Amino acid sequence: MENKDFNQIYNEYKEQSMGQAELEANAQLSGKEQIVAVRKNDDGDLIAFKTESGRELDYISALSEAKTGKLAHVDVFHKYGRDILRSEPDGIKENNLDNLPHF
8 A cells, every 4th residue: 555645745735726726816806806805793794895996885785796796806605595795715815805904
């Protein structure tokens, strides 16, 4: 039986996919506006978003724009009986909605 270093194999995979994720993320920006800050309520739920152009979007408006592909690095998925805005799982922690500055 062959000895494999599973940790090393996985770490190499992660390194390769991280570089690819950054390339894909940058390619997807053309014509899309990026969210640069968020507002949360007292429970820590995201309730509003600020774009790079300074626009402030309520949750429903941001959902609508994300569904039509106008916002970068976000996805809409259906869970708990409603549509939910979330960070695109691109492997880049800095653009995750929960990690963005507050406004």
